[in-house]
Amino acid sequence: MAQKVKKPELVAPGGNFEKLKLAYDNGADAVYVGGPVFGLRKYSDNFSLTELKHAIHYANSINKKMYIVLNGFARNTDLEKLKHHLDELEVLQPHAFIISDLGVLSLTKEHTTVPIHLSTQASVTNQHTVNFWKEYGVKRLVLARECSLDDCSMIRRETGVEIETFIHGAMCASYSGKCVISNYTSGRDSNRGGCIQTCRHKFDVIKDDKTLFSSHIMNAKDLNGADLVPEFLKSGIDALKIEGRMKSNFYVANTLRVYRKLIDDYDVSIGMKEELNGPSNRSFERGGLSERPSGDSISYDFNGYLKTNMYVGLVKKVIKDQGIWIQVKTEIKKGESLTFLNKNKCSSLTLDSFSSISGMPLEKTKPDSFIQIPFSSDVSVNDVVVSSLLN
Ligand code: SF4
Structure with a gap:
């Protein structure tokens, strides 16, 4: 008899509104974002209150979920501001808050009705701790990154609590992110x-x-659990999380489309997994998913980020039979080959001619500009455009 398979929710980073849309477009079931305070990514774009409102509305309109990260460790001086912020967020009704700190959690329960997910920063590694948080009203736990797939699966089975696990993204040398x-x-x-x-x-x-x-004695390689997706599907784990609220549009779209396919098709070709090498990375390993991390998990001889593709930009407009507008982030020249990625397909074309939006022919682009290329029915709005670095 075939083994029972449960598709986990695919949870993606949303560093800003553009990335949030790309994540959903490329197969995310849920996106986590940072608000104006306590989101643990001080230097990412983060969402204002108005942007959070729009993002939640957008997620609801396409039947997806949006979680707000509140996983900073609060000090006494933060508490009044936090209470006020929680009152504001209660009105918006996101699908969950992701929290680490017990004090923040108890204030959240006092001020809101929003479900709570416990952040990986809370370092939960065993079922007794899971049961404690369950009794305290936590709906889902993102287990510590130190847990293996088997640990996560056993904890899920023994506790019946929703479990989320990181499957892809940057790792670091700290214990569950606690580092000074x-x-x-x-x-x-x-x-x-x-x-x-x-x-x-x-x-x-x-x-x-x-x-x-x-x-580079502490430079951890990036986590890549693509090989383990078939095991995850049999594990009973409820959600798989992609790290990277500060990563590029290309990383978000590409990583999501690959994991979406891996989950939906259950077992796919090596080629699909290799596409994860496209955006910049520190080379990959399985973190602690299969066994305890060892020296192999560190990139001692790091010589710069690896990548097989350069992010070129985003398709902003497709005018049937006329042209395609691309917002370009880097310099590209006539004759280059471009690849257009979205959840359903990956198509390529050679840039034989292109112009400015006003129609002036160009030989090369300036970074941060718009160009127009001839219409192609293979290209859609919000496709991520990349060039290959392998030639
Ligand atoms: S181990 Fe490195 S990446 Fe992780 S929190 Fe510390 S300094 Fe930051």
Whole structure:
């Protein structure tokens, strides 16, 4: 008898409204975003209250979910502002809040009726802790990144609580994101969204004034659980999460479309998984999903980000039989080959001719400009446009 398979919810990062739409367009079931405060990504775009309202309305209109991240660790001086913010958010009714701090959680229960998901920052690694949070009214737990797929599956089975697990994105050397390296080296607080990624640097090991070696000793490779999707589908885990609220449009669209296919088709070709190499990455490993991470999880000889494709821009307008408007983020030249990606397809064309929006022929583009190319029925609005770096 075929083994029972349950499709997990695919949860995507939404660094801004454009990325939120791209995530939904490319197959996300839910998107998590940071609001104006307590979202742990101080330097991403984050959403204003008005943008949150529009985003929730948009998610509801397409029958998807939107979660708001409130996973900073609050200080006493934050509490009045937080209470006021929670009252504002209660009116908006997002589909859940993602919270780490017990005090924030208890205030949220006092001020709102919105379901609560416990953040991975809360470092939950066993079923007794899950049961504690269950009794406290938490609907879903994003388990600590230190948990393996088997740990997550067993906890799901034993507790009956909704479980969410990270499957793709950046990892770091801290325990569930708790780290003060950035605080000490730059004065920016990792636990309040200010991490400056000091751990990624090359460090010298010095003895008696002599440098013994230099290495990126804490530079964790990125998590990639694509190979494990068939196992996840059998695991009973309720949701799979993609990391990366500060990542590019290309990363969001590409990662979502690949995992959407992997989940929907259950088992797909190596080629689809290789597409995850497109956006910049620090090379991949499975984190702690299969076994405890070891030295293989660190990119000691890091020589810069890897990528097979360059993000070119987004299709903003398709005028039938006339032309296609692309918002271009980088320089491209006549004769280059471009690939257009969306959830359903991936098509390529050679840029034989293109012009400015006003019709002036161009040989190359300026970054951050609009160009017009001839109409193609293979291209749709919001397609992500990339060029290959492999030639
Ligand atoms: S400094 Fe490095 S280990 Fe610490 S939180 Fe930032 S990315 Fe993680």
